[in-house]
Amino acid sequence: MPPHFGHIGSYLPGDTFASRLELRLTGMHRPVRAGIAGSQHTGAESIVLSQVYEDDVFSEDEIIYTGQGGRDPKTGHQVTSQVANDRNLALMKSQETGQPVRVIRKVTDEGSGAQVFRYEGLYRVLSYEYGLGKSGVGVWRFRLVPERLAAGQLPTA
DNA sequence: TCCATGCGCGGCC
DNA sequence: GGCCGCGCAGTGG
Numbered sequence: 001m002p003p004h005f006g007h008i009g010s011y012l013p014g015d016t017f018a019s020r021l022e023l024r025l026t027g028m029h030r031p032v033r034a035g036i037a038g039s040q041h042t043g044a045e046s047i048v049l050s051q052v053y054e055d056d057v058f059s060e061d062e063i064i065y066t067g068q069g070g071r072d073p074k075t076g077h078q079v080t081s082q083v084a085n086d087r088n089l090a091l092m093k094s095q096e097t098g099q100p101v102r103v104i105r106k107v108t109d110e111g112s113g114a115q116v117f118r119y120e121g122l123y124r125v126l127s128y129e130y131g132l133g134k135s136g137v138g139v140w141r142f143r144l145v146p147e148r149l150a151a152g153q154l155p156t157a
Numbered sequence: 158t159c160c161a162t163g164c165g166c167g168g169c170c
Numbered sequence: 171g172g173c174c175g176c177g178c179a180g181t182g183g
Contacts, residue, residue, distance in 0.1 A: 032163055035180035050180040
């Protein structure tokens, strides 16, 4: 399947998905486990925030998405410095191309209390930087903003 | 607790 | 360019 950027079918921001498998079946986010979908050549199509990377920040008008790697699965802390691997390169490519990235976030569904994946909509990678994270090792930080805010926020802000 | 599964990359025709 | 094998991952049964 060729890469697909932008919305998928008739799915809208706010729609929820029960599992990573469902995200894959619908084409929202194809990798079964990885958080970044895409390649270093075409850019990132979609990302998942699963509340497992300690340096992530999610707010109303901005997302700081930590790059892939360096994480100890047992402790959840960053233990080795991240490198510019293919998945991180994919997000850098997105910053270059300006292609929209689908953002999906794992949240607790009010009511059922179940963990679901919520489609947050299309974002753009405005910038990225490399620096020390909370645990003191190097991490990539990708700054994404909702597509509708990206246009009016280009060089200024 | 353990491990399957799908994908991108790189090596090799 | 196409095929194959490897390594790895923001899971999940």
